[in-house]
Amino acid sequence: MSDRIPVLLPYPFEGPFDYAVPLGAVAPPPGTLVQVPLGRREVLGIVWSRGQDSGPWPAELTTAGARPVSHNRLRPISAVIDAPPMPDDLRRFVDWLAAYTLTPPGLVMAMAMRTNAITPPPPLAGWALAEPWPETTRLTAQRARVREALAAGPLTTRGLAEAAGVGDGVIRGMGQAGLLRAVDLSTPAFTAPDPDHPGPVLSSEQRAAADELRAVRGFGVTLLEGVTGSGKTEVYFEAIAEALRQGRQALVLLPEIALSAQWLERFRQRFGVAPTVWHSDLGSRRRRIAWRAVADGSARVVVGARSALFLPFGELGLIVVDEEHETAFKQEEGVTYHARDMAVVRARLADIPIVLASATPSLETRANVEAGRYRHLRLARRHGGATLPEVAAIDMRAHPPERGAFLSPVLVDAVREHLGRGEQALLFLNRRGYAPLTLCRTCGHRIECPNCTAWLVEHRARARLACHHCGYSAPIPELCPSCGAAHSLTPIGPGVERITDEAAALFPQARRLVMASDTLVGPDAAARAAGAIAAREVDLVIGTQIVAKGWHFPHLTLVGVVDADLGLSGGDLRAAERTVQLLHQVAGRAGRAEAPGRVLLQSWMPEHPATVALVAGDLDGFMAREAAQRRPGHWPPYGRLAALIVSADAATDADAAARRLGQTAPKGDGIEVLGPAPAPLALLRGRHRRRLLLRTRRDIAVQPILRAWLAEAAIRGAARVDIDVDPVSFL
Known part of the structure; x- marks a missing residue:
């Protein structure tokens, strides 16, 4: 045996394992895919770099390698795999993300290695x-x-x-x-987008913003903020065109790739061809083709979900994060990370520009702009002469719906008026199914999920009760499960199915379409729905948050929000911010062409600051007040948070582990631990859950504190502790 090389394996080990290079063989360089023995198995891994520089980050965010093994105990690598190597900046990104999130680096690397994509597709x-x-x-x-x-x-x-x-x-x-x-019939090479293909004519405001984006060289973060309908997409397309002229690749991250049909068409109009698409719905063959095309550079522009951040770009020159405020960019399962924030890290490691685009930027991004860390470009007017919609609140205390209904007479009259003029209307309710709760009128029993602390949602079209957390479902019972009373179960509250039934009774001549994640499954269904609306084959759209994601429906002039208060309650510190962002985005679907738009918000508390801000169109003022509330307590973005989620099959095991973490909780100036306490979802997928929250000043890194805390607590046995740095969900 000769040289020793570190190989990172896609498993939860602390770092790379050392292997030997067979005598006479050339040591494969870092990034090479190799096959190595692990126990009695043969597994794939990546040749890693020993002590590689993780970039200009604090020392506590670097990963530790495995303990050295004597040379005579090393096992040799079995084979070098003929596959594109993992680029240096991607390996450094893996190390950085692993250290920041306290995740074993092999698990992060597994997201980038994608063994099902690395092997070439068989001939077709x-x-x-x-x-x-x-x-x-x-x-x-x-x-x-x-x-x-x-x-x-x-x-x-x-x-x-x-x-x-x-x-x-x-x-x-x-x-x-x-x-x-x-x-x-193997797929031919990808056609490169043409940066000089004639595209739409930009306004003077758009041209000025595009010129500034094109001028950026090296790393820099730019917030591209613009009112809904201002043409942000066409502006950052010019930054993509500049990257293509420089011979570089570009990556665009979208929060919901399944809803990208209109975006893809706009891309074709600007560049003459479609981009390379990457998301979980891709078949195995298309995934393999796309992965290798990214690695060899033939895929020049990739649009994808958050997982596209781990593709092996060899010539990456630009990253765009569209709708940067969307919580869909946070991965909650497995490796927990926020794709927007990690996209900034990847851009820094690759020394390339990144654009964050949104009509409703997150408070985190706004704080970075205020601190001078991000540049700020703003589009204040809608493109093509369209005007922003008029927003008004309907006080449901003064104008309540009829008994058993959920639409106020004011909203009903407005829908009739707009439909009567041949225009389209949208009823928005961010709740799937028919009703969120089923209640027994005899004994008061509420039907809950057996695996989660959650009510079962009635889906009347499927005649099922379903849990939206674990996927459990059951037929709607004929008798109350608690008291056995017949015909006593009643649905409480509305979902989009129930609003659809009400709309069918009120507007029987209207052609209706429901847009929800369980009715639009995959990109093709979303594309067909968007096409039908654009072709005026639909009069009334009833939808969940899916309809808020960047759609352009030129004939839609009225948006009615069925429950503007939904989402404002609960213990989430971002509840009001999210509600304002969501409702502002859905309001932006109205009046995007010549006809003016109108938005009506049904609210039982129209005096709430979120509703007042939406009616006044004062998003900046609302965000300023949110910032003022968070600064004194060092809440994000003016402090740091990390959640510790303890889970176990038995409640006693979860309680014992949570108590141990509470007893060993860190103390110090600018450091506070909240909890332990039962999680809002105290039972999830059959596991009992407890939460603790570490809060620090912004100048204190949470990672070394968490490492020391977990080492001292030494949780073993039946309980598991998951770490979520920078949590978005508090369930």
């Missing part, structure tokens, strides 16, 4: 016409249809059978007869 077999056909060939009707179907080019067996209306056996028989020849 297809058929083409074999020319010429023998003169003695008998031309049956089926053979004629096959020949006609192949006139435009080769097809797979399944595709050809569907196009020609024949069975697979006919095609195989023609192949055996020499009438068809087998061909490889």
Whole structure:
């Protein structure tokens, strides 16, 4: 044996393991994919860098390597895999994210390695016409249809059978007869977007912002803020065009890639071709093709969900995070990280610009602008002469709905008025299903999930009760599970299904469409829905937060928010901020073309600061008041938070571990521990949960405190402790 090399494996170990390079072999460089023995198995890993610089970050955010092993105990690597290497900046990003989130680096690396994508896709077999056909060939009707179907080019067996209306056996028989020849239909190289393809004409305000984005060189964070409909997308497209002219790749992160249909069409109009798409709905073959195209540079622009941040870009020149305020960028399961914040880290390590775009920037981003860490560009006007919608609140105490209904007469009249003019209207309620609670009128029993501290939501279309946390579902019972009373169960409160039923009774002639995550499954369904609305095949849209995500419906002039108070209660410190952002975004769907827009907010407490700010259009003033409330207590973004979530199968084990963490909690100036206490979801997926919250001043790093705390507490046995640095959810 000769050299020793560190290899990081996709498992929860503390760091890389050392392996030996066989005598006479050349040591593979860092980033190389290798096969190595682990116990009695053979596994894949990445050759790592020993003590690599993690960038200009505090020393406490660097990961520790594994303990050294004597040379004579090292096992040799088994093979070097023929696959694109993991770039240096991506490996440093993995180390940084692992250290920041207190996650074993192998688990972070696993998100970037993606063994199911690394291996090349197998050849895709297809058929083409074999020319010429023998003169003695008998031309049956089926053979004629096959020949006609192949006139435009080769097809797979399944595709050809569907196009020609024949069975697979006919095609195989023609192949055996020499009438068809087998061909490889592997996807050709990606077509590069053309940065100089003629795009839409920008306004003077848009051109000025685009010029500033194009001028950025090296690392720099720019907040691109603009009112809804101001054309932020077209502005950052110009920054993408500049990256392409420089021979670099670009990455665009969207919070909901399944809702990207209109975005993709705008990209095609600007650059002439579609970008490379990356999300969880991709099939295995498309995923492999896209991954390798990113690695070899043939995929010049990638649009994807947060996982696209871990793709192996070799020439990354720009990152854009659209709708940067969206909480969907926070991954809550497995490795917990915020894709917006980690995108800034990746841009810093790669020394490239990053653009954060939003009509409602998060308070965290605003604070970075105020501190001078981020540049700020602002688009104050809607593009094309459209005006911002008029917003008004409906006081439900003065204008209540009819008994058993949820739409105020004021909103009902407004919908009739707009539909009567041939315009489109939207009813917005951020709650799926028919009703959030099922109650027994006889004994008061509320039907709960057996695995979670949550009520079961009625989905009447499926005749099921479902838990939106763990996925448990059951048929709607005929008798009360508690007292056995018949016909006593009643739905309490509205979901979009119930509002749809009410709308059907009120507006029977209106063509209706429901837009919710359980009715629009995947990008294709979302694209069809958007197309139907744009083509004016729909009069009334009833939707959840999906409809707030950047859609452009030029004929939609009225937005009615069924429950503007939803989300304002609870213990979440960002509850009011999120509600204002969401309702401001959904209000922005109205009046995006020539006809003016109107927004009506149904509220039982219209005097709430969030509702007052929405009516006044004073988003800046609302955020300033939010900031003033958070500064004194060192709440984010003016302090740091880390959540410790204790979970166990038995409540006693969870309580014991939480008590131990409470007894060993750190103390000091600027450090405070809240808890332990039962989590709001004290039972989730069958596990009992307790929470503690570490809060520090902004100048105090939480990672070394957490490491020392966990080491002293030494939680073992049945309980598990999960760490969430910079938590977004407090459930």
